[in-house]
Amino acid sequence: MRKFPPNFRWGTATAAYQIEGAARLDGRGPSIWDAFSHIPGKIHDGHTGDVACDHYHRYEEDIALLKDMGVKCYRFSISWPRILPQGRGQVNEKGVAFYNKLIDLLIENDIEPWVTIYHWDLPLALQIEMDGLMNPAIATCFADFARICFARFGDRIRHWITLNEPWCCALLGHGSGDFAPGRESDTEPYVVAHNLLRAHAYMVDVYRREFQPTQRGVIGITNNSNWYRPLTDSEEDRAAAERALDFTLGWFAEPVYCGCYPQSMRDRIGSKLPEFTEEDRALLKGSSDFFGLNHYSTNLAAEPPSPGTMEKKARIGGGIMGEHGVDLTDDPSWKQTDMGWNIVPWGLRELLCWISERYGHPPIYVTENGCAMPGEGDREVALNDTGRVEFFKEYIGACHEAIERGADLRGYMSWGMLDNFEWEYGGSKRFGLIWVDFEDQDRYPKASYHWYSNVCKNNGLED
Template sequence: MIKFPDNFLWGTATSSHQIEGAATQGGRAWSIWDAHAHTPGRTHNNENADIACDHYNRYKEDVKLMGDLGLKAYRFSISWSRIQPDGQGKPNPEGIHFYNNLIDELLKYGITPWITLYHWDLPLALHTEKDGWLNPDIADYFEAYAELCFSNFGDRVKHWITLNEPWVVSILGYAEGVFAPGRKSREEPYIVAHNLLRAHGKAVANYRTKYQPSQKGVIGITNNCDWREPLTDEASDVEAAQRSLEFFLGWFADPIYFGDYPAVMRERVGDRLPEFSEEDRELIKGSSDFFGLNHYTGLYASDVPPGEEVQNAVYGNGGIFEDQYVQLTAGPEWKLTTMNWAILPWGCKKLLEWISERYDNPPIYITENGCALDDKPEDGKVHDPVRKDYLQSYLTACHQAMEQGVDLKGYFVWSFMDNFEWALGYSKRFGITYVDYETLERIPKESALWFKDVISNNGFEPDK
């Protein structure tokens, strides 16, 4: 039996834009993702999240399902434009009322709410009127929005995540343009990342000064990272893998733990990489009570001499190639999910150990881990043995990392239910609960029932 510590936290995660629907209901205004998805050609089959899973109207049914599965925690995000429609100014009472009801419903079932303040759905008005994340003033708008949440929900919510995956906002939103707001630039991703970190720092300082002493909660940030394994033992490939991790995770974690960007980024990005003011540095350094990690997969990394191009580039470089000069490849024998992401539990163990070593063994929560599969109901049930095996293998790797001294405190499956998968629309299913998008019926998959047993036993018998 693989057993986890008694206080290990078991949960699932979602985000507001992917599940809530009710796009213009209850006073909510459009976000950049509403505008992006309603622009022809931006999403799979031009699908949007106007209805999504209709969680806004079905949250009681969904929370009951979570209770039935024995979840200890539920990580969800707040739609900024639902509680502050234009991203500034007066709050929307209906939006605040919805999240109060959701929080109270979770507590009724003994489920601990974990709130993410920003999961990519910036109020559209802030983007069109104020240049969004490109404007340094966005940090102040975000701080004011965060305070709205702390003051309205913090009496019951004790776990806060400021930003979800700022790397995705910066790279997919402003370098590759496949995510909202759909911009393509070599300069803007670094400006956006800088302002995201400044916004995080200001929100944390606000919480710690005004709310943490009385509310007794914790606050942090969640970064995503895939593992990078050197393709060969050559020093150049070992350095390329390290460089790739620093451009990916170090970009956002180093300022929080060390006070500045990785030296290799300063060296290679040059004056396109902004400088932190002393005030910013003081706010950002030490600004996370835990290390939030979203992790799914990994790739081999090999060095590309400066000036050369990647040969047969199937995989994007996880950032701006001309700054990193790293080629990414997959092992031919690796099993893939429907996202074409490799199933690499050993990469999870290595990444946890890398984080622990680099950042002086911080408390870590895996705030997302899971896989997309082509799930279909049969006789009212959904068999997803590959997902069960995926979760079991990654949890085994987590346990092995903990045995090596990694301070892993909890694990959230992505996702509680199938949902709107951003630019991929409804074509990918990550949920442990199946959603029929025609009827909106929910069906717990076999992986959900397996996860229920894991939670109740605080561990599992590995398959022989």
């Protein structure tokens, strides 16, 4: 048995729009994802989050499953339009009541609630009235919403995450147009990323000044990143791998830990990269009490053989990723998930160690890691998910190796608790430890649920 440190937090994670449903009930307003998912052709088979997993009505059943699994913490997000239907102004008390019931029941079952304040469901009113994340004033809207969350729930919440994967909001929402609000641009992602970083800093500032001294919780941000291994040991390929990290993780982590964008981005992007004011820089630097990481895959990185010759698949986000000047490829021997993402467990180990060395040995939590496997639309196939068990065994083993190498890793949260609305893929890609019948909403724990339960309860991994 490979044991993890005492008090290591084992958990699982979800997002409001992906599981709650009840999209038009009890005063909830529409979000950009409600609008986007109802545009014909945007989501696989026309799926939406209108019902999703109906967690809004089935949260008691779901918490019972969490309790049975033995997780120590549960990460979920608060739906902004359920609390503030217009994005600002009048609070919807029925929305507050729902999250109060959810939080209280988690605590009653000895499960620590971890709250993500923003997991992509921007109120539609803010998109229409002020151009959403493109407007610098949106940072103040985030701060005002966060203040309500801290005031209403902070007496019981000890771990806050301001933003989930702002890279995806910027690149996929405003670059490639694959995510809500569905805009395509080579320049908007830089503006959106900038405003989201400012929003993060404003939310943390509100918490630290007004709530942290009495509530005594911690607050941070969760970023996503692949690991990038140099294709060869040449100086050029090693530099390319570092640039790929800069344009993915460093883009959002560097301002939080150092107060500025990575030098490689400043060199390559020039005037398209916004500048922080001195005030914003001061708020940003040191604005995370821990390092939240979502990790799913690894790529090989190389200097392109000549300027402009890039792998087509690297051009995510309206061509913006081509600006990092990195040729991203895969090792043909690597297995892949149903998403086409490479299964490379040691990539997580290397990324955790890189973060530790780059950012001064911060406390780290893996806030998402998981996989969609093929054929899981069939319940019987899904329940015997040996491929997912092997995935988790190897990736959690890589976490143990990173701890042995000195990374201050303090928790691991699987993605996800339930099969759910998987954004543009609708219900066609299933990441859950629990299989969901989207017709009748019945839940069926998979083999991976039972395997992960043993890890949680033993605080260790059987060899």
